[in-house]
Amino acid sequence: MKFQKNMLRKYFIMGSQNCHRDPREILQEAAAAGITAFQFREKGKHSLKGAAKVELAKDLKAICHDFQIPFIINDDVDLAKQLDADGIHVGQDDQPVEVVRKQFPNKIIGLSISTNKELNHSPLEIVDYIGAGPIFATNTKEDAKKAVGLEWIQNLKKQHPSLPIVAIGGINTTNAQEVIQAGADGVSFITAITETNHILQAVQRL
Ligand SMILES: Cc1ncc(COP(=O)(O)OP(=O)(O)O)c(N)n1
Numbered sequence: 631m632k633f634q635k636n637m638l639r640k641y642f643i644m645g646s647q648n649c650h651r652d653p654r655e656i657l658q659e660a661a662a663a664g665i666t667a668f669q670f671r672e673k674g675k676h677s678l679k680g681a682a683k684v685e686l687a688k689d690l691k692a693i694c695h696d697f698q699i700p701f702i703i704n705d706d707v708d709l710a711k712q713l714d715a716d717g718i719h720v721g722q723d724d725q726p727v728e729v730v731r732k733q734f735p736n737k738i739i740g741l742s743i744s745t746n747k748e749l750n751h752s753p754l755e756i757v758d759y760i761g762a763g764p765i766f767a768t769n770t771k772e773d774a775k776k777a778v779g780l781e782w783i784q785n786l787k788k789q790h791p792s793l794p795i796v797a798i799g800g801i802n803t804t805n806a807q808e809v810i811q812a813g814a815d816g817v818s819f820i821t822a823i824t825e826t827n828h829i830l831q832a833v834q835r836l
Pocket residue numbers: 643669671673704705719720721722723724740741742760761762771796798818
């Protein structure tokens with residue numbers, strides 16, 4: 631699947647550890663409500679491993695493809711290969727993006743960037759988009775850095791006006807608009823969907 635900036639508009643991320651009920655049901659509802667991309671992030675406490683992780687990933691990929699939205703895998707390059715995912719998202723402590731691009735010349739590749747130092751040391755020309763954050767405080771990621779604020783998006787946009795940016799971290803139906811106004815091409819979110827009883831409404835408002 632070829633990357634397009636508008637895929638970043640409403641980018642839902644989750645793994646089973648984020649869900650109070652079947653992740654398939656949650657993704658199905660979010661996809662029907664209009665998310666534009668999905669990242670499978672099976673990670674941390676209570677996450678699935680081995681065959682159970684692979685089985686869930688296959689089911690979630692099928693749901694994404696029913697709705698023609700990209701299925702992106704977080705961190706796990708081997709799983710992305712095994713499942714022929716549409717893309718992979720890596721951070722600064724994951725496999726170097728140069729290595730990932732060599733393995734996946736045609737997949738969507740996202741890279742997290744939180745500081746100017748990371749920005750200046752990253753090969754932006756080989757990634758499709760940047761994950762910028764955490765913008766606001768979040769309890770969802772165990773090892774999340776300190777919130778960088780909307781200024782980080784404004785700063786990125788000023789330095790690289792055409793670089794596709796998706797914001798992450800503490801984004802919800804109330805603050806999503808200011809994130810877009812700051813210059814992000816889209817918002818990514820976990821708990822805004824996994825902790826609501828009204829997925830349709832939440833996706834529409836996001
Ligand atoms: C869209 C998006 N942006 C940032 C991240 C964070 O990636 P990373 O820093 O590698 O942290 P983990 O998610 O792997 O814990 C992301 N996953 N997605």
